[in-house]
Amino acid sequence: MDIADVPGPEQWKRVKSQLRAELGEDVFSSWFARVNLEGQAPDGTVQLSVPTRFLKTWIQSHYRDRIIGLWQNECDSVNRIELTVRGAVRARPSVVAQNAQTAAKASQKGVFETRPVSLGDATPRGLSQPQTRSEHEPRRDVLEGSPLEPRYTFATFIEGKSNALSLAAARQLTSGAPVTYNPLFVHASVGLGKTHLLHAIAAEARSTGRKVLYLTAEHFMYRFVAALKTQSAIAFKDTLRGIDILLIDDMQFLHGKQIQQEFCHTLNSLIDGARQVVVAADRPPADLEALDDRVRSRLAGGLVVGIQQPDHDLRRAILSHRIALTRNTYPNFHMPEAVLDYVATNVSSNGRDLEGALNRLVAHNQLTNAPITLDMAEMTLRDLVRAHEPRRVKIEDIQRVVSKHYNVSKSDLLSARRTRTIVRPRQIAMFLAKALTPRSLPEIGRRFGNRDHTTVLHAVRKITELSSNDPNLAQEIELLKRMLDN
Structure with missing residues (x-):
């Protein structure tokens, strides 16, 4: 991919400054001190590089969305962040100016050739770093642990x-x-x-x-x-x-x-x-x-x-704790009780989503100077709230997933064929339709080739009995449920 010139390193400085303000100096130094800006592609992809594969995985898992949001505040054309490992890619001619000289020297030494990455390279600032060794020096394997998040105590x-x-x-x-x-x-x-x-x-x-x-x-x-x-x-x-x-x-x-x-x-x-x-x-x-x-x-x-998933009281306590930490950076930050209750009630899956919701509200408040209101929270978090609403499973979805999983056609499921390779998937599909939809037995029967409701009842009882005695079948049914939930 050809990389276009970056539209100003000052944008990257402001993104890093905002990250430092939100996360604190310790966390920023651990995860972002060695992140370099490499360039921006014409399609709106900003390319960043890190020294280790672990750092890449961690940032992708925990901070990608936040980085994209901060970049979009600086440049509307940014729509994607691409993270690469500096030790596993060759230097590109579009490396930003402040890294050009370093990149040239490193390239001459072969740093950009593919090589294993030591865990020691991923050690955050403040922990011991492995000593530099020459190419011909015997490798000494010093076991370094994965980096620890300073906030997690x-x-x-x-x-x-x-x-x-x-x-x-x-x-x-x-x-x-x-x-x-x-x-x-x-x-x-x-x-x-x-x-x-x-x-x-x-x-x-x-x-x-x-x-x-x-x-x-x-x-x-x-x-x-x-x-x-x-x-x-x-x-x-x-x-x-x-x-x-x-x-x-x-x-x-x-x-x-x-x-x-x-x-x-x-x-x-x-x-x-x-x-x-x-x-x-x-x-x-x-x-x-x-x-x-x-x-x-x-x-x-x-x-x-x-x-287990946090109940309402725990979600509210998590939010209150995070708000108190936010005030260390933004002393005047205020979230009304009604908004706090709205977030705690509607963002119910896990603590990470709660933190993400709060980060959105903080960013909106700080970047626009608009007060946090219930209307603003509903607008800012609408996709997050909608993403965790229970998904309504349809009988057509069940028939499609079961047909694909067992390699039979939908017409076979609805047909009168009685071969074992067709009967068992059909019974499982009926069982899932009864378990995952509000449809009645007669309606399920009609959707499976106009069958009588007693046929559906027999299928439900049969699969219930078999799955209780066959762990493999029980796991298979759970897998199908997860597939339908995605």
């Missing part, structure tokens, strides 16, 4: 009914009191606080002098593969087994038979040595189908706690 974790047990379990791990459960397994959907909890454990334990290692599953896999390539796997495993607390996040992404076996050995070694292990995932161990049975069994053998 126990002090900033808002407690409610949905997360009280997981918070109490996490606090006990760092209190010095004897712990009777190992490992601690925390599961929750996106944005409910499991990563916050792991970061808080790491920060608290480190403050008491304990050796702590926090890794995402992706980084564990990357480091293990890198150790195999450099023939330093034994040193890698010895380092892992010499820590006090190992925290693994996003366990659902741990793949590969050999890597899972090594993780299981490490898990056993740490637990047998009275070292603490904490694992987080988006579902309980029993539902992590991609994991080896031994790993799932070991994870389920400790304490498994879930974090």
Whole structure:
């Protein structure tokens, strides 16, 4: 893609200045200090570069929408942000002026050739950095953890009914009191606080002098593969087994038979040595189908706690806390109680969406000087509120998804054919129609080839009985439900 000249580095300076004001100096330095502006394409894509793949993934997951919003305030033509890893791309002639000389020197040294990226490169400011080495110096694998978010501490974790047990379990791990459960397994959907909890454990334990290692599953896999390539796997495993607390996040992404076996050995070694292990995932161990049975069994053998969606009181408390932090930057910021209640009631999925909603209102208030009113909140958050309204499933949607999943045509589902390859998908489709729509049995029967309501009732009872005795069928039905919910 040809990159056009950037319409003024001053715009990027203002975007960074706004990020620094919103996030605070510590967070900004950790995640954005090494983000460079490379250019802008004619189609409105702004290209930014970062030094590591992890930094790219983190910014994409947590800050992409905010960066796009700030860029659009500066330039209406911006509609997309593209993040690239500087170590994995070649220098482009359109690199902004302030980076031109550095890029030229780096290119001469071969920096822009594809190469593995060390976790040490992703260490935020304030943590130790790996020493620079020459091309011919033997590689020394120093195990660095994934970066920690400075904001994620126990002090900033808002407690409610949905997360009280997981918070109490996490606090006990760092209190010095004897712990009777190992490992601690925390599961929750996106944005409910499991990563916050792991970061808080790491920060608290480190403050008491304990050796702590926090890794995402992706980084564990990357480091293990890198150790195999450099023939330093034994040193890698010895380092892992010499820590006090190992925290693994996003366990659902741990793949590969050999890597899972090594993780299981490490898990056993740490637990047998009275070292603490904490694992987080988006579902309980029993539902992590991609994991080896031994790993799932070991994870389920400790304490498994879930974090549920926040209730109204917790959502309101989260918003109040975030508003108090916002006033550190904008002392005159004010949100009426009616608006606070509106956001807490209508943005109900998770804490991350709540924070995003508040960020929108703050930006609108600060950039336009318009007071925050209920009308303004409804207009600013209308897409966010609408996105979380329950989706109404139609029988046509069910027939389409089931037909595609089982590789049968819709006409087969509605036909009188009685072959097993047709009957079972038809019964499942009828079962889903009864479970997910308000339609009556006679109406469902009419929509499936004018069948009698007793046929539909038989299908519902049959699938209910089979799924209760067949875990594979039960998982298949849950998968179809998730497909229909998207």
